Amino acid sequence: MNAQRGSPIHVAVIDDDDGVRNALCATFVSAGYTVSSFADAEGFLAAQRGTPCACLVSDVQMPGMGGIELALRMTTEEPGLPVILISAYANDALRRRAVDAGAVCLFDKPFDSDHLLHRVNSLLET
Amino acid sequence: MEQQLMGRPSRIARLKRMLSCADSVEISTGRMAPVRPQTQRHRLAVNALMVVLTLGVFALDLLTGFDVSIATLYVLVLLLAAPKDRRTIYTWTGLCLGLSLNAYLAVHAASADWQSALRLSFNLVAIAITGALLVSRNHLASTRAALADSEAQMRNFANSVPQILWRSGPDATCLFLNRRYTEITGIEVEEALRTQSWGDIWHPDEGAMLVKLWTEAFAEGKELQFLGRMRQADGSFRWVNVVGRPIRSSETGEVTEWYGGTTDVHEQVLAQQEIRELNRTLEQRVMERTAELAEAGKRFNVMWNETRLAFAEQDITDARSLLDQLHADGVTDFAAYVAAHPDVRRACVAGVKTVAVNEALARMLGYESAAELVGKQPAANTERGSDVIIAQLNAVFEGKDTYLGETVLLGKDGLRVPVAFHVSMASKTRAISSLLDISERERLQELRSAAQEELARANRAATIGAFSASLAHELNQPIAAISMDAKTARRWLKREPPDVDAAVTTIGRVTANAERAATIVRWSREQLVRKKPSREALNVLSLAVETKTLLERELRKRRSSVFLACCHAAPVVEVDRVELQQVLINLIMNAADAMQDVAEDRRDVNVKMLAAPDGMLQIAVFDHGPGIKDEDLPRLFEPFFTTKPSGMGMGLQICRNIVEAAGGTISAANHPAGGAVFTFTLPLANGAPGTEGGGSSASLLPDGGSTPGQ
Numbered sequence: 001m002n003a004q005r006g007s008p009i010h011v012a013v014i015d016d017d018d019g020v021r022n023a024l025c026a027t028f029v030s031a032g033y034t035v036s037s038f039a040d041a042e043g044f045l046a047a048q049r050g051t052p053c054a055c056l057v058s059d060v061q062m063p064g065m066g067g068i069e070l071a072l073r074m075t076t077e078e079p080g081l082p083v084i085l086i087s088a089y090a091n092d093a094l095r096r097r098a099v100d101a102g103a104v105c106l107f108d109k110p111f112d113s114d115h116l117l118h119r120v121n122s123l124l125e126t
Numbered sequence: 127m128e129q130q131l132m133g134r135p136s137r138i139a140r141l142k143r144m145l146s147c148a149d150s151v152e153i154s155t156g157r158m159a160p161v162r163p164q165t166q167r168h169r170l171a172v173n174a175l176m177v178v179l180t181l182g183v184f185a186l187d188l189l190t191g192f193d194v195s196i197a198t199l200y201v202l203v204l205l206l207a208a209p210k211d212r213r214t215i216y217t218w219t220g221l222c223l224g225l226s227l228n229a230y231l232a233v234h235a236a237s238a239d240w241q242s243a244l245r246l247s248f249n250l251v252a253i254a255i256t257g258a259l260l261v262s263r264n265h266l267a268s269t270r271a272a273l274a275d276s277e278a279q280m281r282n283f284a285n286s287v288p289q290i291l292w293r294s295g296p297d298a299t300c301l302f303l304n305r306r307y308t309e310i311t312g313i314e315v316e317e318a319l320r321t322q323s324w325g326d327i328w329h330p331d332e333g334a335m336l337v338k339l340w341t342e343a344f345a346e347g348k349e350l351q352f353l354g355r356m357r358q359a360d361g362s363f364r365w366v367n368v369v370g371r372p373i374r375s376s377e378t379g380e381v382t383e384w385y386g387g388t389t390d391v392h393e394q395v396l397a398q399q400e401i402r403e404l405n406r407t408l409e410q411r412v413m414e415r416t417a418e419l420a421e422a423g424k425r426f427n428v429m430w431n432e433t434r435l436a437f438a439e440q441d442i443t444d445a446r447s448l449l450d451q452l453h454a455d456g457v458t459d460f461a462a463y464v465a466a467h468p469d470v471r472r473a474c475v476a477g478v479k480t481v482a483v484n485e486a487l488a489r490m491l492g493y494e495s496a497a498e499l500v501g502k503q504p505a506a507n508t509e510r511g512s513d514v515i516i517a518q519l520n521a522v523f524e525g526k527d528t529y530l531g532e533t534v535l536l537g538k539d540g541l542r543v544p545v546a547f548h549v550s551m552a553s554k555t556r557a558i559s560s561l562l563d564i565s566e567r568e569r570l571q572e573l574r575s576a577a578q579e580e581l582a583r584a585n586r587a588a589t590i591g592a593f594s595a596s597l598a599h600e601l602n603q604p605i606a607a608i609s610m611d612a613k614t615a616r617r618w619l620k621r622e623p624p625d626v627d628a629a630v631t632t633i634g635r636v637t638a639n640a641e642r643a644a645t646i647v648r649w650s651r652e653q654l655v656r657k658k659p660s661r662e663a664l665n666v667l668s669l670a671v672e673t674k675t676l677l678e679r680e681l682r683k684r685r686s687s688v689f690l691a692c693c694h695a696a697p698v699v700e701v702d703r704v705e706l707q708q709v710l711i712n713l714i715m716n717a718a719d720a721m722q723d724v725a726e727d728r729r730d731v732n733v734k735m736l737a738a739p740d741g742m743l744q745i746a747v748f749d750h751g752p753g754i755k756d757e758d759l760p761r762l763f764e765p766f767f768t769t770k771p772s773g774m775g776m777g778l779q780i781c782r783n784i785v786e787a788a789g790g791t792i793s794a795a796n797h798p799a800g801g802a803v804f805t806f807t808l809p810l811a812n813g814a815p816g817t818e819g820g821g822s823s824a825s826l827l828p829d830g831g832s833t834p835g836q
Contacts, residue, residue: 019607019639026632027610030617030625088602109606113613 009124010052013037014044014070015059015086020109024057027113028120041065045073053081055120060087060094060106068094068101075102082123086111169210176207176218180225187229197226197249201256212261219257223250290388294370296381298344300324310390312359329355329363336368347372347381353395356388365395431496436487436545436561438480440504442522443555445477449523460523464516474519475505475512478557490545490563491537509534509542518549518557527551532564544568600646604639611636663811664706666697666735666745673710686718686729693736697743699808705784706808712777713747713804720751720802742790742807749803753796762794781806 011033015021021037028035036053038044040062056074060067071083083103087094090108098106104123107116180203187196200222209215230246284291285305293302299322303315311318311327324340325333336354343350350370355363370386430437448470449460457463464471480500488496491507505511514533521529529549534542545561552558611632618629667690674681674688681688699706710733717731728750738744754762758769763782778794785792785806792806 017603017607019635019642020603020610022635023607023610023614023639026614026628026635027617030614030621030628030632086606088599088606109602110609111606113610 008032008034009054010034010036011055011057011120012044012048012053013057014039014041014062014067016040016062017059020059020086023113027117028057031117033120041067041070044070048078054124056081056083057116057120058083058085060085060098061089068097068103071098071101071103082120084116084119172207172209173214176203176209179203179206180218180221183222184225184229187226188232197229197246198252200226200249200253204253204256204260208260208263210264210267212264215257215260215264219253219260222253222257226250226253288390290366292370292384292386292388294344294384294386296344296372296383298341298384301383310358311356327357329357331355343370344372344384347374350384350386353391364390364392367391430482430484433484434486436490436563437482437484438487438504438559438561439482439552440557440559441479441481441555442477442519442557444479445474445519446522446555448474448477449519452523460520461516471512471516475515478504478515478519480504480507481556487561490543490561491535492541493538507536509536511536521549522551522557535561597646597650600650601643604643604646607639608636608643611639661700661702663698663700664703666699666706666743666808667692669703669706670710670733670735673707673714676707677711677714680715681718681731684718684722684729685726686721686731688714688731688733691732691734693734694743697735698811699743699788700811701784701788701808705788709781709784709806710745710747712781713806716777716804717747717749717751717802720749723752724750737810738807741810743810744805744807746803746805748797748801750801753800754794754802759794763792 011028013021013024013028013035014037015024016039018039021039025035025037036047038047041058042064044056044058045065056070058067058070065073067085067087071085074081074083084105084107085098085103086107086109088109090106095106105119180200183196183199183203186199190196203222204215204218207218209218226249227246230242234242234246287304288306290307290310291302291304292300292307294300300319303318305315307313307318308315313327325337327333328336332354336352339352340350342348349372350368352368353365354368356366358364367389368386369389370384372381373383373385374380375382452460452463452470464474480503483496483500485496488494488499491499493499499507505515508514510533514531517531518529527550530547531549532544532546534544537543544564546564547559547561549557549559615629615632615636618625618632670690674690677688714731714733718729721729721731730750732748734746734748736744736746755769763778778792782792785808789809790807792804794802794804797803
């Protein structure tokens with residue numbers, strides 16, 4: 001929507017649930033972002049080297065490395081990369097852990113995708 | 127002596143005679159049996175002599191003509207011949223008188239003068255007197271003979287009676303003892319009479335006392351009687367009874383003599399002593415037994431009247447005779463018989479009568495006292511009383527001594543008291559019933575079932591809570607996708623120009639995710655939205671897999687994992703799905719809870735299914751926790767028993783209810799390798815194959831495996 005500034009901004013999406021992953025991709029694509037999506041954190045980490053992204057949106061509960069662990073890793077490996085976590089079981093404890101791990105915010109599933117886009121936009125503008 | 131013979135001899139006189147004669151110890155029998163041929167010869171000689179003498183006197187009197195009284199010689203004839211028998215004497219006397227008269231007439235018929243007539247008269251008188259004297263003498267002789275016989279008899283009698291007989295003078299000097307004295311004591315009678323020493327013949331313990339008694343009796347002239355032990359010839363002592371009686375002079379009233387006897391009563395005394403001893407022992411025993419009985423009776427009364435347990439005693443004599451009659455008639459099924467014969471049934475019921483009740487029973491039924499209650503008959507005091515009595519009689523009919531049951535007693539003013547009773551036959555016709563008020567128990571039972579229901583509901587709600595957490599997660603995914611895709615589609619369509627294709631593709635995904643959500647909801651409804659418990663053929667393994675999924679979050683919180691193993695090809699049972707799931711949830715969560723203090727990598731819950739005997743499926747849930755304390759084992763399945771700090775103690779109780787209602791059993795034990803194992807069984811559904819040999823396919827589903835809906 002408001003991302004049409006020269007080259008498209010690249011967003012990485014990680015979710016093990018096909019439906020959610022596809023919907024996230026379509027959300028960002030429809031808003032003018034380019035998206036690379038992964039079913040797990042390990043796939044993302046492997047691809048990260050070649051295609052650096054401006055923002056990472058990841059599920060928390062995933063087989064293998066979870067979202068919290070990934071966020072923690074990104075704060076050391078990619079300190080400037082904003083990480084947004086989403087979860088189907090959000091609660092205060094998880095939210096705190098997410099923030100502690102360096103995530104920007106935690107969205108509860110289901111969430112308003114307009115809010116997500118708005119948040120990503122505002123993150124990338126600053 | 128003759129004087130006494132003339133008079134009427136008194137008893138005492140005869141006794142005296144007897145005892146004097148008995149001094150002589152020889153026993154003569156010759157007089158009593160005279161030799162007959164001698165007597166006859168003697169009589170012939172006497173008769174011949176008399177004939178000769180008589181004829182001689184007659185001839186002399188007739189022929190000589192001496193003027194003297196020749197006829198006087200007839201007296202000589204009579205005296206010389208001295209016939210022994212009275213008739214002979216009369217005959218000869220008559221003959222002599224006749225001959226004398228005859229000779230006088232022959233000689234003096236012509237020259238009778240008063241002088242010769244006077245001589246004749248004297249002669250005749252002399253002859254007659256001689257005859258009379260002879261008769262008297264003979265009479266005297268025969269009386270003497272009879273007396274001698276009697277004396278001999280008395281002597282024999284005195285010597286042959288088994289008693290010692292004695293006679294004493296008034297000064298206690300013994301004058302006579304019979305021969306038995308010597309036979310018994312070994313002391314010669316003459317010696318005893320000479321020494322007059324009596325102290326030694328008695329037992330040393332009694333001798334002095336007996337002599338004193340004896341002396342006193344004599345001094346007072348009282349009849350004497352005592353028992354004492356008399357020394358026998360062989361030195362032993364035998365009990366004898368001594369009696370003595372004083373004889374008083376009829377004129378002066380003074381004691382003249384003493385007569386007495388001593389009878390051996392040894393055997394009787396010993397028998398008496400024995401009987402006395404037996405009596406004493408018997409009395410002692412009776413006393414002891416009476417005391418015991420009194421004590422027992424007291425205890426019984428205390429128990430009967432002061433116990434808080436209620437008792438009643440029934441007399442079933444009349445009913446018993448009816449039962450006996452039925453037995454005799456070959457009836458084997460009492461219940462069926464009385465059902466078919468209402469009159470017999472009524473008679474049987476009427477044949478059971480309450481004869482006693484205790485205070486506790488009266489109080490239980492709201493009566494003031496036992497007396498107020500005892501008159502009421504059992505059938506009227508009990509709800510469906512006649513049925514209860516018939517059931518009780520049926521037990522009696524079948525020869526049982528006890529009968530247990532529960533019923534409701536009807537008390538005063540419509541009071542209803544539920545009781546458990548125990549009837550035991552105290553005898554063939556007496557039954558003692560003890561009755562326990564179970565209204566409190568029933569009330570608790572009601573409370574408990576209410577609590578159970580409540581907890582079952584809570585448990586179900588908790589199950590649903592756990593379930594809904596999983597369900598929320600499952601539904602959140604498609605809903606999140608739909609939400610995003612809907613907005614995405616709108617964005618595609620709001621573009622200038624609208625990207626319809628992209629929107630259509632996106633809406634296609636919305637549809638797919640909506641379908642997915644619907645599937646989840648449908649599945650959930652299948653899981654949760656159930657009607658009443660309903661039996662259905664259910665694969666326990668599938669349900670266990672679902673349950674495992676359901677519990678995933680709770681287990682993850684406890685860092686615990688569930689492993690399922692099935693050693694049965696078709697673990698299909700007919701139970702209510704939600705109920706069985708409750709059992710599984712309970713056991714699995716208990717297992718997980720039990721392992722909170724063990725290392726994380728050991729917190730495995732193993733659930734194994736395998737075939738058990740009798741067409742049952744066995745499901746065992748193992749943990750690696752500390753196990754169950756031995757003292758807790760028997761109480762685990764009781765309501766409100768818990769070892770958890772916040773537990774309510776209903777879980778296992780509910781499990782047991784469910785399993786038992788489904789026809790299975792549940793038990794708990796400690797595993798030899800450590801940890802607890804809860805095992806329950808369920809009947810395999812009919813026709814389920816592979817209960818035996820085919821049940822070898824095993825599947826082991828590790829925690830974190832794929833679960834439905836993901």
